[in-house]
Amino acid sequence: SVASINAGTSTGDAITTTEAVDATLTGANDAVDASGINFTNVNTADLTGGALSGSDNADTFVLDAAGLKANEILFTAINSLVNAEGGLDDVTGMAGIDWTLTANAGELSSTPYQFTGIETADLVSQTLSGTDANNETFSISTTANAVNVNDIDFTSVASIDAGTSTGDAITTTEAVDATLTGANNTVDASGINFTNINTCLLYTSPSPRDGLLS
Numbered sequence: 001s002v003a004s005i006n007a008g009t010s011t012g013d014a015i016t017t018t019e020a021v022d023a024t025l026t027g028a029n030d031a032v033d034a035s036g037i038n039f040t041n042v043n044t045a046d047l048t049g050g051a052l053s054g055s056d057n058a059d060t061f062v063l064d065a066a067g068l069k070a071n072e073i074l075f076t077a078i079n080s081l082v083n084a085e086g087g088l089d090d091v092t093g094m095a096g097i098d099w100t101l102t103a104n105a106g107e108l109s110s111t112p113y114q115f116t117g118i119e120t121a122d123l124v125s126q127t128l129s130g131t132d133a134n135n136e137t138f139s140i141s142t143t144a145n146a147v148n149v150n151d152i153d154f155t156s157v158a159s160i161d162a163g164t165s166t167g168d169a170i171t172t173t174e175a176v177d178a179t180l181t182g183a184n185n186t187v188d189a190s191g192i193n194f195t196n197i198n199t200c201l202l203y204t205s206p207s208p209r210d211g212l213l214s
Contacts, residue, residue, distance in 0.1 A: 004038040015045040020079075022050045027057025027087065029072040044074045054084035054117065061115065063094040068113060084117035091121045098127040103134045105151040118152055125158045130196070135167030141174050144191035159193040170200040178202055178213050 007013035015023075015034060023034040023045060031040045034047075052068070052075055054061075061084065062069040067076035084091075091108060093099065099121070100109045108115045125145075130136040138160060139148040147154050162168035170178075170189060178189040178200060186195045189202075202213065 056086035
């Protein structure tokens with residue numbers, strides 16, 4: 001009948017499991033609920049394939065070579081599908097890991113993990129891919145390497161492959177300049193190399209000027 005455990009201020013406190021155990025973030029750093037126990041001041045947690053869920057507050061998820069760091073806890077051996085739940089939830093990627101959209105808003109997939117309920121994502125200069133079956137609209141501004149698509153605000157995006165669907169579009173919230181690359185359906189704008197794009201709107205009305213295409 002353990003209600004809660006405070007692991008203390010040491011830096012190696014760990015949760016381990018003997019079978020798959022689901023866990024839920026609380027919204028506070030170093031805190032998680034698992035097996036009906038509220039754990040605080042925890043540093044690592046091995047869920048043996050159990051699912052990790054977010055809280056109704058803002059949660060942060062950071063890809064790590066050893067696993068997934070969520071609210072400063074390093075989780076290992078978790079189910080690859082992570083539901084961030086409510087709040088303004090953020091994902092930070094890592095070098096060598098590209099990302100793919102799904103048909104649904106707030107969903108984002110990578111090789112190690114697939115997220116739902118995400119509002120912001122830092123791709124650390126990696127590639128974002130659209131779907132082949134759905135048309136995506138990529139909204140950009142003069143902010144370099146930033147784009148909004150499927151209700152997710154992305155930063156540090158190096159390139160975007162919109163996929164083979166035929167209605168993929170770039171829109172802008174202000175006048176944005178763009179440069180053709182010499183290849184069909186490809187354009188550079190806001191520091192992002194876009195491929196498989198079908199339409200590109202470089203202005204919004206009213207605007208002090210239209211974006212320039214070169």
